[in-house]
Amino acid sequence: GAVVSQHPSRVICKSGTSVKIECRSLDFQATTMFWYRQFPKQSLMLMATSNEGSKATYEQGVEKDKFLINHASLTLSTLTVTSAHPEDSSFYICSARQGVKNIQYFGAGTRLSVL
Amino acid sequence: QKEVEQNSGPLSVPEGAIASLNCTYSDRGSQSFFWYRQYSGKSPELIMSIYSNGDKEDGRFTAQLNKASQYVSLLIRDSQPSDSATYLCAVKRSNDYKLSFGAGTTVTVRA
Numbered sequence: 001g002a003v004v005s006q007h008p009s010r011v012i013c014k015s016g017t018s019v020k021i022e023c024r025s026l027d028f029q030a031t032t033m034f035w036y037r038q039f040p041k042q043s044l045m046l047m048a049t050s051n052e053g054s055k056a057t058y059e060q061g062v063e064k065d066k067f068l069i070n071h072a073s074l075t076l077s078t079l080t081v082t083s084a085h086p087e088d089s090s091f092y093i094c095s096a097r098q099g100v101k102n103i104q105y106f107g108a109g110t111r112l113s114v115l
Numbered sequence: 116q117k118e119v120e121q122n123s124g125p126l127s128v129p130e131g132a133i134a135s136l137n138c139t140y141s142d143r144g145s146q147s148f149f150w151y152r153q154y155s156g157k158s159p160e161l162i163m164s165i166y167s168n169g170d171k172e173d174g175r176f177t178a179q180l181n182k183a184s185q186y187v188s189l190l191i192r193d194s195q196p197s198d199s200a201t202y203l204c205a206v207k208r209s210n211d212y213k214l215s216f217g218a219g220t221t222v223t224v225r226a
Binding site for chain 2: 006032034042043044046049093097101102103104105106107108109
Protein backbone atom coordinates (compact mmCIF):
# COMPACT_ATOMS: atom_id res chain seq x y z
CA GLY A 1 0.00 0.00 0.00
CA ALA A 2 0.87 3.65 -0.27
CA VAL A 3 2.87 5.40 2.44
CA VAL A 4 1.69 8.40 4.40
CA SER A 5 4.11 9.98 6.84
CA GLN A 6 2.88 11.99 9.81
CA HIS A 7 5.05 13.99 12.22
CA PRO A 8 5.48 14.39 15.07
CA SER A 9 4.21 11.15 16.57
CA ARG A 10 3.84 12.68 20.01
CA VAL A 11 3.68 16.21 21.31
CA ILE A 12 3.46 17.49 24.86
CA CYS A 13 2.88 21.23 25.11
CA LYS A 14 1.77 23.90 27.52
CA SER A 15 -1.69 25.38 27.41
CA GLY A 16 -1.85 28.37 25.08
CA THR A 17 0.85 27.27 22.68
CA SER A 18 0.35 26.26 19.05
CA VAL A 19 1.29 22.89 17.61
CA LYS A 20 1.85 22.05 13.94
CA ILE A 21 1.38 18.52 12.60
CA GLU A 22 2.62 17.51 9.14
CA CYS A 23 1.16 14.88 6.85
CA ARG A 24 3.02 13.78 3.72
CA SER A 25 2.14 11.31 1.02
CA LEU A 26 5.52 9.79 0.16
CA ASP A 27 4.88 7.81 -3.01
CA PHE A 28 1.80 9.37 -4.57
CA GLN A 29 0.19 12.73 -5.10
CA ALA A 30 -2.86 13.48 -3.01
CA THR A 31 -5.20 16.27 -4.04
CA THR A 32 -7.32 15.47 -1.03
CA MET A 33 -6.20 14.74 2.51
CA PHE A 34 -8.29 14.36 5.62
CA TRP A 35 -7.76 15.14 9.28
CA TYR A 36 -9.39 13.03 11.97
CA ARG A 37 -9.46 13.09 15.74
CA GLN A 38 -9.94 10.03 17.89
CA PHE A 39 -10.70 9.91 21.59
CA PRO A 40 -9.99 6.76 23.62
CA LYS A 41 -12.23 3.82 22.77
CA GLN A 42 -14.14 5.86 20.18
CA SER A 43 -14.17 5.72 16.42
CA LEU A 44 -12.57 8.25 14.10
CA MET A 45 -14.15 11.66 13.90
CA LEU A 46 -13.56 13.59 10.69
CA MET A 47 -12.48 17.13 11.41
CA ALA A 48 -11.81 18.55 7.95
CA THR A 49 -11.05 17.85 4.34
CA SER A 50 -7.85 19.39 3.04
CA ASN A 51 -7.84 20.27 -0.66
CA GLU A 52 -4.62 21.12 -2.48
CA GLY A 53 -4.58 24.74 -3.55
CA SER A 54 -7.85 25.70 -1.91
CA LYS A 55 -9.38 26.22 1.50
CA ALA A 56 -10.10 23.29 3.74
CA THR A 57 -13.69 22.35 4.42
CA TYR A 58 -14.52 21.75 8.05
CA GLU A 59 -17.08 19.44 9.59
CA GLN A 60 -19.86 20.91 11.65
CA GLY A 61 -18.72 21.92 15.09
CA VAL A 62 -15.01 22.11 14.24
CA GLU A 63 -13.57 25.60 14.73
CA LYS A 64 -11.65 26.55 11.62
CA ASP A 65 -9.78 29.35 13.41
CA LYS A 66 -8.54 26.92 16.02
CA PHE A 67 -7.57 24.11 13.66
CA LEU A 68 -5.73 25.72 10.77
CA ILE A 69 -5.17 23.54 7.74
CA ASN A 70 -2.82 24.25 4.86
CA HIS A 71 -2.44 22.01 1.81
CA ALA A 72 0.27 23.81 -0.10
CA SER A 73 1.39 20.97 -2.34
CA LEU A 74 0.16 17.65 -3.68
CA THR A 75 2.13 15.78 -1.04
CA LEU A 76 1.87 17.91 2.11
CA SER A 77 -0.92 19.01 4.40
CA THR A 78 -0.43 20.61 7.81
CA LEU A 79 -2.74 20.97 10.77
CA THR A 80 -1.98 23.67 13.32
CA VAL A 81 -3.77 23.54 16.65
CA THR A 82 -3.73 27.13 17.79
CA SER A 83 -3.79 28.17 21.45
CA ALA A 84 -4.09 24.59 22.56
CA HIS A 85 -5.98 23.72 25.72
CA PRO A 86 -6.18 20.48 27.71
CA GLU A 87 -9.47 19.58 26.04
CA ASP A 88 -7.62 19.50 22.70
CA SER A 89 -5.57 16.56 23.95
CA SER A 90 -6.34 13.70 21.59
CA PHE A 91 -5.00 11.40 18.88
CA TYR A 92 -4.89 13.27 15.56
CA ILE A 93 -4.64 11.19 12.39
CA CYS A 94 -4.31 12.30 8.79
CA SER A 95 -5.13 10.35 5.67
CA ALA A 96 -4.45 10.85 1.99
CA ARG A 97 -6.77 9.78 -0.80
CA GLN A 98 -5.18 7.87 -3.62
CA GLY A 99 -6.49 7.66 -7.15
CA VAL A 100 -9.73 6.57 -8.69
CA LYS A 101 -10.22 3.75 -6.19
CA ASN A 102 -10.66 6.40 -3.50
CA ILE A 103 -8.58 4.52 -0.99
CA GLN A 104 -7.54 6.51 2.06
CA TYR A 105 -4.16 5.67 3.54
CA PHE A 106 -3.52 6.81 7.07
CA GLY A 107 -0.53 8.36 8.74
CA ALA A 108 0.73 6.94 12.00
CA GLY A 109 -1.06 9.59 14.03
CA THR A 110 0.01 12.29 16.48
CA ARG A 111 -0.77 12.02 20.15
CA LEU A 112 -1.20 15.52 21.54
CA SER A 113 -1.09 16.16 25.26
CA VAL A 114 -1.75 19.71 26.44
CA LEU A 115 -0.74 20.43 30.02
CA GLN B 116 -30.06 5.74 11.73
CA LYS B 117 -26.27 5.62 11.76
CA GLU B 118 -24.57 5.74 8.38
CA VAL B 119 -22.49 2.64 9.10
CA GLU B 120 -23.25 0.07 11.76
CA GLN B 121 -21.09 -2.81 12.88
CA ASN B 122 -21.73 -5.68 15.26
CA SER B 123 -20.50 -4.15 18.45
CA GLY B 124 -18.49 -7.01 19.88
CA PRO B 125 -16.18 -7.61 21.50
CA LEU B 126 -15.65 -10.80 19.57
CA SER B 127 -13.52 -13.51 21.11
CA VAL B 128 -12.42 -16.45 18.97
CA PRO B 129 -9.96 -19.30 19.58
CA GLU B 130 -6.77 -19.41 17.58
CA GLY B 131 -7.31 -21.11 14.25
CA ALA B 132 -11.04 -20.34 14.12
CA ILE B 133 -12.93 -18.04 11.74
CA ALA B 134 -13.81 -14.54 12.90
CA SER B 135 -16.85 -13.05 11.19
CA LEU B 136 -17.44 -9.31 11.17
CA ASN B 137 -20.57 -7.63 9.83
CA CYS B 138 -21.38 -4.13 8.65
CA THR B 139 -24.49 -2.45 7.24
CA TYR B 140 -24.69 0.98 5.65
CA SER B 141 -27.48 3.42 4.87
CA ASP B 142 -26.25 5.24 1.73
CA ARG B 143 -27.68 3.14 -1.10
CA GLY B 144 -25.53 4.96 -3.67
CA SER B 145 -22.22 4.00 -2.06
CA GLN B 146 -19.85 2.11 -4.34
CA SER B 147 -16.60 1.77 -2.37
CA PHE B 148 -16.14 -0.19 0.83
CA PHE B 149 -13.15 -0.74 3.05
CA TRP B 150 -12.02 -2.69 6.07
CA TYR B 151 -9.33 -1.21 8.27
CA ARG B 152 -7.52 -2.82 11.19
CA GLN B 153 -6.52 -0.66 14.13
CA TYR B 154 -4.25 -1.93 16.86
CA SER B 155 -4.56 -0.27 20.24
CA GLY B 156 -2.82 3.10 20.22
CA LYS B 157 -2.08 2.97 16.49
CA SER B 158 -3.69 4.42 13.38
CA PRO B 159 -5.94 2.43 11.00
CA GLU B 160 -4.32 0.17 8.42
CA LEU B 161 -6.14 -0.82 5.23
CA ILE B 162 -6.64 -4.56 4.90
CA MET B 163 -9.34 -4.87 2.24
CA SER B 164 -11.21 -2.82 -0.32
CA ILE B 165 -14.22 -4.08 -2.26
CA TYR B 166 -16.31 -2.44 -4.96
CA SER B 167 -18.38 -5.20 -6.61
CA ASN B 168 -20.96 -7.61 -5.27
CA GLY B 169 -19.59 -10.97 -4.23
CA ASP B 170 -16.48 -12.16 -2.48
CA LYS B 171 -12.94 -10.87 -2.57
CA GLU B 172 -10.17 -12.89 -1.01
CA ASP B 173 -6.72 -11.76 0.08
CA GLY B 174 -4.75 -14.30 2.04
CA ARG B 175 -6.68 -15.20 5.18
CA PHE B 176 -9.14 -12.35 4.68
CA THR B 177 -12.34 -12.49 2.65
CA ALA B 178 -14.60 -9.50 2.16
CA GLN B 179 -18.18 -10.00 1.02
CA LEU B 180 -20.41 -7.30 -0.44
CA ASN B 181 -24.13 -7.31 -1.11
CA LYS B 182 -25.25 -3.90 -2.32
CA ALA B 183 -28.92 -4.88 -2.54
CA SER B 184 -28.89 -5.70 1.17
CA GLN B 185 -26.45 -2.85 1.94
CA TYR B 186 -24.24 -5.30 3.74
CA VAL B 187 -20.48 -5.83 3.92
CA SER B 188 -18.68 -8.50 5.88
CA LEU B 189 -15.15 -9.60 6.65
CA LEU B 190 -14.06 -13.13 7.41
CA ILE B 191 -10.72 -13.84 9.01
CA ARG B 192 -9.75 -17.47 8.54
CA ASP B 193 -7.23 -19.31 10.71
CA SER B 194 -7.29 -16.47 13.22
CA GLN B 195 -3.99 -15.68 14.89
CA PRO B 196 -3.25 -13.78 18.11
CA SER B 197 -1.76 -11.05 15.91
CA ASP B 198 -5.25 -10.50 14.45
CA SER B 199 -6.40 -9.16 17.82
CA ALA B 200 -7.40 -5.57 17.03
CA THR B 201 -10.36 -3.33 16.31
CA TYR B 202 -11.73 -3.66 12.80
CA LEU B 203 -13.34 -0.62 11.23
CA CYS B 204 -15.82 -0.80 8.37
CA ALA B 205 -15.66 2.27 6.14
CA VAL B 206 -17.99 3.31 3.33
CA LYS B 207 -17.25 6.06 0.83
CA ARG B 208 -20.17 8.43 0.62
CA SER B 209 -21.89 8.56 -2.73
CA ASN B 210 -21.73 12.35 -3.07
CA ASP B 211 -18.17 13.12 -2.01
CA TYR B 212 -14.81 11.56 -1.12
CA LYS B 213 -15.43 11.24 2.60
CA LEU B 214 -15.55 7.93 4.43
CA SER B 215 -18.19 7.06 6.96
CA PHE B 216 -16.82 4.77 9.65
CA GLY B 217 -18.53 2.26 11.85
CA ALA B 218 -17.81 2.23 15.56
CA GLY B 219 -15.53 -0.77 15.12
CA THR B 220 -15.56 -4.35 16.31
CA THR B 221 -12.86 -5.46 18.72
CA VAL B 222 -11.58 -8.95 18.05
CA THR B 223 -9.59 -10.97 20.55
CA VAL B 224 -7.96 -14.20 19.39
CA ARG B 225 -7.34 -16.57 22.28
CA ALA B 226 -4.18 -18.67 22.06
